[in-house]
Amino acid sequence: MASAWKIFGAFGFLVLAFLFDPSLLTAAEPKTGWQAEWEKTLQAAEREGQVTVYIAGYGAIVDSGAFQKAYPKIKVLSVTGSGTQLAPRIAAERRAEKYLADVYNGGGNSLQQILYLGKMLDPIKPALMLLEVLDESKWWEGKHKYGDPEGMHIFVYEGNVSSGAGASYNTALLAPKDYGSHWDFLNLKLKGKIVATDIRQVRGAGLPWQYLYYHPQLGPPYLKRLYSEMEVTMTADLRQAVDWMAVGKVVLCLPCQGSPVVKAKNQGLPVDQFEPYHLKEGVSLSSAFGQLALMNRAPHPNAAKVFINWMLSREGQTVFQKIMSVPGDARNSRRIDVPKEHIPPNERRKDGLRYFDVDDPDTKDIRPVMKLLDEIVPTKK
Structure with missing residues (x-):
């Protein structure tokens, strides 16, 4: 009888513990497919310890330290310059059998004409893992925007209205x-x-x-x-x-x-x-330097995926808008769940209006x- 009371008492203790701290119950639940895959990727990225981002125009995003704060075990190394400097540099490095770049962020013309047509990119679409990034309802017109004909390699995250x-x-x-x-x-x-x-x-x-x-x-x-x-x-x-x-x-x-x-x-x-x-x-819709690509033969493939998902997350896009916007030249993410107060009304996108999108693949040449x-x-x- 005493042993029965002990068993009942132990069970009661567990019930009370879960009542007062429901997170214990959540922690005990098996992780969903994407969560398990994300944690596996994150752990592998932390073992790699570094991600190298070639970034044109928007180097201040990396310099802000926001990614480093979010993922302190992954050192981010940025290589900055114009797109017409960085894309040929990557091509030259690869001719010398040097595969240094993990991620490319920059304008569409150099990215498309040198890196994409030169077959230096892996599809970025399979690298999108976080649910908030995959959820296309969070993006303008309810879809992801790609700047390549296949809709797989060049993710366009910026959409500015201009005359x-x-x-x-x-x-x-x-x-x-x-x-x-x-x-x-x-x-x-x-x-x-x-x-x-x-x-x-x-x-x-x-x-x-x-x-x-x-x-x-x-x-x-x-x-x-x-x-x-x-x-x-x-x-x-x-x-x-x-x-x-x-x-x-x-x-x-x-x-x-x-x-x-x-x-x-x-x-x-x-x-x-x-x-x-x-x-x-x-009006036209353009991305300035707001396009993202995953390099093939990347030296830190898992860290590259972590950076890409952070960059396209609500946090990453909020940082992008805040850091890169200046008076009279606001930057507008294609995510619609990030603040837009900094964008003048006459420069905001309007639902249902047809824009000339210069990031469409058939206008790139x-x-x-x-x-x-x-x-x-x-x-x-």
Whole structure:
């Protein structure tokens, strides 16, 4: 009888323990498939001890220490530079049988034309493990965005609204209300007063040119007229283009990348960009440097998966937006469950609106753009 009471007492003690600390019951439950696989990957990543990320434009994300704080046993080593520096560097390293990069983060053109077409990437889709990353309802339009034709290799996590080709102007000499379409820039009043960044000489200037060339309402017919009739000045110096615009040597920059214009505007110079929804051809959606890829033959494959999942998590995307946004140049994750208060209303994505997405695979090839420019505006020798 005494032994029965002992058994009952022990059972009662366990019941009370679970009542007061339900986590004990949860801990006793077997882990689900994804949880077990994630823990196995994390343990293997911690044994690897390092992840090497080649990151263009957004190195400050790594420098913030947020990933290191989340995963202190995995040292993150970043290699920074422009996409046109990093992608060829990886290709050169691999020709020398040096496989150093685990993850690539950067703009789409170098990533697509060098790393993807060069068959240096593993599919990133199978590397997505966390439920909050896999849950496509957390992402804009209820889906993941990929920048490669197979929809497997290049994950696009950023989607910024911009005014198509980034048209910018001298605020004292041009009134936006007089120009409601890109075709209005063929007005003879602007002849000889337009400057353009020359994609053949400016690295990383592809996005606005993709918009002009591949947009169904613009394309080659528009470019031929603009650059053959309007005496457009081509330049490889973005700062010079903005300076010319600020002093009135030219009144319009098209196409023109936004960051130098925003910087000049914040310094009090009389320059600005057309509002995103102003021109009738509509707005573009672009990712700047917000694309992620998993290198094949990665030296730290498990740590690479951990970094990718962290980067695409709510925490990682919140860090990305906070660190990389500056006044007048907000960064917008394609995740919809991260804060958006920092994004001006006129720069926020709108549900149901059709955007020209320059990260679509069929707009990535900029070689036809350069060939057309060579025909219209030969480079000076």
